[in-house]
Amino acid sequence: MLAGLVTGHRRFELVEFPDPEPGPSVGVVAISRCGICGTDLHGFLGTDPYNPAICGHEWVGTVTAVGAGVGNVTEGDRVVLAAPPSCGACPECLAGRPAYCPVAFLGMVGRDRLAPKHGGFARSIAVDAARLVKVHAPITDDQAAVVEPAVVALHAVDRMLPRDGETVVVQGCGPIGLLTLQCAIARGASHVVAVEPAANRRALALQLGAAEALEPAEAKERFGRQGADLVYECAGVPATIQQAVDFARRGGRVDLVGLASGAATISPATWLVKEITVTAAIGHLHHEVAEVIDLIADGRVRTEPLHDRTVSLADLPAVIEQLADDPSSAIKVLVDPTA
Ligand SMILES: [Zn+2]
Ligand SMILES: [Zn+2]
DSSP: OEEEEEEETTEEEEEEOOOOOOOTTEEEEEEEEEEOOHHHHHHHHOSSOOOGGGSSOEEEEEEEEEOTTOOSOOTTOEEEEOOOOOOSSSHHHHTTOGGGOHHHHHHHTTOSTTOOSSOSSBSEEEEEGGGEEEOOTTSOHHHHTTHHHHHHHHHHHHHSOOOTTOEEEEEOOSHHHHHHHHHHHHTTOOEEEEEOSOHHHHHHHHHTTOSEEEOHHHHHHHHHHSOEEEEEEOSOSTHHHHHHHHHEEEEEEEEEOSOOOSOOOOOHHHHHHHTOEEEEOOSOOTTHHHHHHHHHHTTSSOOGGGEEEEEETTTHHHHHHHHHHOGGGOSEEEEETTO
16 A cells, blocks of 8 residues: 655655554544645655654544454544544643643654554554544535644634634634634634735635735734734744734734744834733644534535645645645645545
């Protein structure tokens, strides 16, 4: 069986693996769709080794076999991959902080004992069955493949909730920004302003519920006069960290959602003068996945407008290279490993 992996700097290859086997606590899943994440592209462009277990982590499929001791899923269940549940036994869990359980975190980042040797760019995968969450019928495979980034967005919004009547900014309208926008509205935001340089992405933001969509220069003008109450920073580049604070009013809030790699320059005087509250969010928690599935099922989070196209495993190496060189050419490309 072939699996698509980042094997070096700007190198993505289809590598031969034995068919996955169901060991104890493990579920084997036949993958029907796997989304390409910005993290996969960063891995391709980076010089550090990219953990093979997370190369393709936004997938949906059908359970084909389970090992001894698996009770939460059975053969035939359609499932998505989630972070493991908190363990209930570590010092963080015992101190009442299950959100910071290292067992769950290490599983989410593919560093657990049962971490697979490849990710979801493959026909089949064997993972810790505790990480599998069932998806119900009205949700299509194309929608289910976007559950993982949608949970990342919901987790970020729940870290800093919008309040009644606030002006909320979503800075950066890639997949995470467009999902954060919808989750913020689902959590009660009434006036969301999208800030995004690309015209097609601004149009998508309006289609998905933004009240306004501004170019960055327009936003600087507008929020220089009167800052926003809450800014979700979803662009994930070093320069937009300070810009998020610049867009907020005195006493406002900023939530860092996009992962900027590299150092960012900030203006501490602005942070102090504004008495800004900043929080940050990474990944998601196991229990949040079922909630996102419901939000997608009832249409409050729409994933179809984000979906550009579906490609085959054979085409994937060329597609990864093209997306890495021109990331704004698509929002979400899915892989069908059965094609
Ligand atoms: Zn991702
Ligand atoms: Zn724990």
